[in-house]
Amino acid sequence: MRDIFKKLNVKADWWGLRHINQTQTSLSVRDEKLDGINTGYDNGVMAEVLVNGQFSFVATNDLSFDSIQRAFDQATEQALKNEKWNLYNFSMEQRPKAVGTYSSQVKTQFDKSSIYEIADNLVNATKFMTVSGDAQLMSRSARTIVSDTETLFLSSNGSDYHQKLTQCTLDLGMAASLNGDNQTRSNGGQVGQFGLDYFNKDSLKQQSIEISRELNEILNAENCPSDTRDLMITPDQMYLQVHESIGHPLELDRILGDERNYAGWSFLNKEDFGTLQYGSELLNVTFDPTITSELASYDFDDTGAKAEKKYLIKGGKLVAGIGSLESQARLGVDGVSCARMQSWNRPPIDRMANINVETGTSTMADMISATEKGILMKANRSWSIDDYRDKFQFGCEYGQLIENGKLTKVVKNPNYRGQCTPFWTNLKMLGDESTMEVSGSFYCGKGEPNQVIRVGHAVPTALFSNIEVFGGGK
Amino acid sequence: MSVFDKIKKQEKYFYSLSEKLVAALASDEHLTISYSGEETQFYRFNQSKLRQATNVSQNAIGLTFIKNNRSLSKSMNISFDESVDLKLGLELIADCKQDAENLPESQSVVLPQAGTDSSQIIETEAASLIDVTTEVLAPLQDVDMAGIFVSGPVSEGVYNSKGLKHWFTSNTFYFDYSLYSAKQKAVKNCYAGSKWDSQKYLANIETSKQLLTKMDLPVVNVKPGAHRTYLAPGAVSEILGTMSWGSLSMSAFKQGYCAFAKLKEGKESLSPKFSLQENFELGLSPKFNELGEVRANKLNLIENGELKTLLVSSKSSAEFNVPSNQANDYEMLGSPVIKPGNLSQEDVLKELGTGLYLSNLHYLNWSDRMSARITGMTRFACFWVEDGEIVGPIKDLRFDESLYNCFGSELNDFTKESEINPNTMTYDKRYIGGSSAPGALINKFNFTL
Structure with a gap:
């Protein structure tokens, strides 16, 4: 060649x-x-x-x-x-x-x-x-x-x-x-x-x-109860929560309107970068191409931009977007090396790569014992979010109630819903290294013409306060 | 050489290459070869300007090889240069033979069958004669538009070791777009066909511009809860698209993932006004599937609320010992049509009275598959209506509702008029086909956020 x-x-x-x-x-x-x-x-x-x-x-x-x-x-x-x-x-x-x-x-x-x-x-x-x-x-x-x-x-x-x-x-x-x-x-x-x-x-x-x-x-098990309680999610659900409610809204081509006709745009504006408190101070999110086992670790993106670790959210504050050199020039916002193409037959567009949440200091036991009324949810089975990437709903395979600091009854059909910034603001405790897993998605869809891309998310277990949860049934 | 002369040569080449690959088989080996190819022009737009222009020429074949109760597949690109394609193809056949000796036994195998050949090349000029960007963009310079224009021929073919041959080529275009008001409210539309007509295009975008003016009315903040709701054909098509994922698949039913399992078992029911069929008379996609099996023109899946049959591929048929209806390998809907009802489009607002008019839905997913419950969002031109009059656009709402309710006990009626929705999916390649759906008036539809 x-x-x-x-x-x-x-x-x-x-x-x-x-x-x-x-x-x-x-x-x-x-x-x-x-x-x-x-x-x-x-x-x-x-x-x-x-x-x-x-x-x-x-x-x-x-x-x-x-x-x-x-x-x-x-x-x-x-x-x-x-x-x-x-x-x-x-x-x-x-x-x-x-x-x-x-x-x-x-x-x-x-x-x-x-x-x-x-x-x-x-x-x-x-x-x-x-x-x-x-x-x-x-x-x-x-x-x-x-x-x-x-x-x-x-x-x-x-x-x-x-x-x-x-x-x-x-x-x-x-x-x-x-x-x-x-x-x-x-x-x-x-x-x-x-x-x-x-x-x-x-x-x-x-x-x-x-x-x-x-x-x-x-x-x-019984059906998951319908009420408001603390929610603890493990990495096999947390990765998709990060993907949908942090990764996508931060994509600069959405904010620029390129995606409005298909995947949608974002609730964020240019002015939010450097000013918006996206979540609690526990929340630190990075673009990190350096974890070798993670799906989207690479040296250069598909326009030749060098890939380096960078904070997107630091101490809960939004500091940079997921945008290529093209989007950075068009919008005037700091971005990362994320112009990626699915394969030889599609042009590069702004995509997530490895979007990770840095670990906190709590063990699983710490988080459980700190919860009076809560629920643990594991493994995603359903997901949906609006075209501004704000109002979401997730369902999981396995739920277990947390009552007075202890894991108790297993429940089936656990679901929860919420809105982006209130949800991340309610981040109460974040798991330490022992709770962290390298995860991700093989099939993130976006773009016209359509493209799927492989995206990594290294995330810990997390505990959120006051989340609306509910069960299954007609 | 015209585009269709080139395609006819490609068809001949595909059969010739296939015959040479089949010649490499032993007597106890079987092969089905599929072809897919396209010459597609994509124009992606934002702010009524050109964001990205991309032309894609791609051609590939898939080999399904069977031996010793093992079924396995390979695929490769072809360049219509036999010295390149045949060499790689024969290497893959050799790999297949080796794999069949080393892999576990298959759940089921479907041996190739002889049959009646077919060849259909729909020779339309599509949008090849126009200056696309100028024709599309010039009338939209007074409005903010985002969207994509797609055109060019798409071909599919099948050849098997029994000598069966099928070919299908369509040459169509679509302009899938949305217009945005200053308040960032939007309307969505699509202009599609097999021959560009400037007058029809201008009428299409004028309709969208007129609707967009209604989006500038003050936004109505509708509280979650159960509301009387009209789903326009675009919204019904979104639900139909989600139904395609496992709700009517025999394999999904047997494996415990079928959303209409309770309907099949007679534990739940749908409205007598709900009928769904596969109808290949829509003419948007070939009647043959990836195995070269020819499907019936029409297949009733749900009739007056009763499930008549699930989609059954020959693979499922062999495994579960039920008759095949030649469904595709994934047992997804191929050319679905929902039967229209008795509600006149003109009377929709009057019959809705007070409630929600939803043009489109977004990001649908099963929230509880066993209850056939779907969640998703409202999107684009969605309005609050009072006493048959549009009050204003709504702030987006999340719904979470079972099909047993909205197409069951709470279904008021479908409209008399249906709309054809072309398949605009372009993951990996351009998909063809589409669906036909009427609008639906629902007595109570559940919104949650």
Whole structure:
């Protein structure tokens, strides 16, 4: 690809070529048998030019020289044809030179036969999913995605950046029925940059036994009460709370209105940066590309901006946004290196990467003993938030009441709802390092044309006061 | 060469490449090959200006290989250069053979079947003859618009080791947009078709501009609670989209995740006024599925409130021993149509009386799947109405309501008129198809925040 790039004849102020080659295997096991396996090889290039202040994109999976030259010609023509309608006059400042390499630091690399070992271990894991008493087992499933994405970025101002990311998911789940009511329990969905060692047979077995135990508990539990009480959420729910009610509202392209027709915009304004108290003083949120096992750790974003750790919220105050060099120039607000593209066939837009909450000082026991009337909720099962990213509602798989400083009754169908800044202002205690987990989402959707992106969230357990909670039913 | 001449060549190439891949099979091996391709022009807009222009040309094939009671899939891009594509394709077939020796047994396998070939290339000019940005943007310079214009041909094909061939190409466009008032209130609309018509486009945006003037009325702060509510066709389509996720799937039912499980078991019911069918006569998507099976023109799923059948793929059919209705692999709705009712569109405000008029809903999700309960938000042009007159736009509300209520005991009626909603999803690739839904008047709809 470097040879092709050198030979290109491009009549633009700047040009860049991004070659992305992804191999991804999705494997699903159910009830001790293979439910599906697909290995996809996706290989293509995005030709990008800057002409008279406008970036223009043409993507193709034909990797011949003639095809790539045609893509650049077409991108240049596309920019010139639409010049008069340009929204903003961009410059090369939004495409800095990026040189280097980055590779996921996984313990045990995958090879072609690894998937056979993983398949056997997942089949074995489903054998240990059980229910007791009169409960009827409906399904036992184990799924994974193993993804290798290799990216080469070359540009006319000297960028030569190579990146190889190994990103995986691991989902264990089961469903059962008792007295006409179906309940589900999972391992909360694990994601990260990890290797073959993560699919350890004993660890999978242990997780299956644990979710079986908790599924049996919720099958026999009462419905979650409807009232206002303190809420403690573990990282397998906290990550999505952060994602939806901190990550998305802070995206600068939402504030600029790019997303208004699809994903929506934000309740935040430009003036809120540096002034708005977003949450309690316990709340410190970072953009952090340095945790190697987290999904979105990288050195440069897809425009060549260097990725470095940065505070977005410090002591509860909003200090910076999730915005690329393009959005920072347009809005005049400080941002991070977050211009990301799903693959070779989509242009870069503002995306979360690793958006993390720094740990506090409380243990789980501290938080439970400090709660007179509360509820613990684990593992997300439902989520929804408005287009300004303000009014949200979440449901979880497993709930347990906290009464007079002790965990008591398990409850099923636990849900809660609230609004962003009041909710984060009610953050009462934050878990220490022992409660922290590296989590995230493999499928964050946004953009027109639509794109999904992989997002990391390293978060601790957290306790909030006075939250509206409720149960299930018609 | 015209775009359609190029597509006809691509169709021939796909069959030729497929035949060569099938030739690499042993007698006990089976293969189904699917094709998807597009040449798409995207223009993304904000503030009635061009934010990003992107052109995407992508072509890929998927191989589903069966041997020894193992079913596995591979996919790869193709560039229509046989020296490149055939080499990679044969490498994947070799990998499939090895995988089938080393992977666990599959839940079920569906062997390829012979059948009647089909080829449908809908040769329309779409928006290829116009200067898109000028045509779209010039009439919108007096208003703040955000949206996306998408056009170009999309093709799907299937070939299997029994020699079955299918091909479908459509060439359509859509302009999916929203307009914003100075108070940041918005209306949403879409202009879609297979041939650009300037007059129809201008009429479409004029309707939106007129509606936008109503958004400047003082905002009404409606308290949560149960309200009489009219869901316009766009809002009903959003609910229909969520219903597609597991509520009508046989596999989901058997695995314990089906939102309409209680409807299937006869423990819950829907209104006799609610009927839902798959109707491929809408003509927006091919009748064949990814296995090359041809679906019936019409399939009644829910008739007068009673569940007639769930969606059953051949995979589920083989596993659970129930008849297949050739549903796609995920058992999602392919071309759903809700039967219209008796309420005239003209009478909607009068029949609503006092309550909420909701044009669109946003971010729907199951809040309690077993109770068929959905939560979501109001979005875009949503109004408070008193005595049949619009009072003003509302501050957004969250709802949380069971389908057994809103399309069951609390369903007043559907409108006589329906709207077709084209599928505008573009994750990974452009999706085709769409749905048809009327508006719905609900006696009580539950709002929570």
